[in-house]
Amino acid sequence: MAEHTNDPAPGALPQEPPEGGRSPGVYGLLDVDGPSMAPTLSHGDRLLCRYGAVLRPGAIVVARHPLRQELLLVKRAAERRGDGWWLLSDNSLVEGDSRDFGVVPDELVLGRVLCRLRPRPAWLAPARWWSPLLRRAPYAVARRLGALPPPG
DSSP states (O other): OEEEOOOOOTTOOOSSOOTTSOOTTEEEEEEEOSSTTTTTSOTTOEEEEEETOOOOTTOEEEEEOSSOTTSEEEEEEEEEETTEEEEEOSSTTSOOSHHHHOOEEGGGEEEEEEEEEESSOEEOOOOTTHHHHHHTSOHHHHHHTTSSOOOO
16 A cells, blocks of 8 residues: 655645656655565555656556545556556555555556656666566566566
8 A cells, every 4th residue: 555645845746646647757655554565565655657658568557445435545457457557555464555455547547657766776677679688687686677476
């Protein structure tokens, strides 16, 4: 799960997702709330998200909870299913993903997490052409750069 940040800094990125859902090219900051994405993300991590970004399987995404749309989720897009995405937690012991609520419709998947800004900066969304190269790298390097999901 994610929560909105409340830091009112001049010139800061928007804290709320764009009205009406996906808006290409809009960026925002989110703080991770809870253990569902461990070990990739931890409680309190600050993330940079690009709303309206093109998604692909394996990406970490921000979505509205299908049953409680005021709640934002940070999950991994496991696969495309019909008109939506099957979203999973990296931590399989935690509930609150598509195993509980099913496919998340496209209009509720708002954007893609690009990177963790703090406490340990890490790029989480490599370009598509990087993925085959990173898959040849040691597993820990490829996962840290967002090319591979953690073992599950």
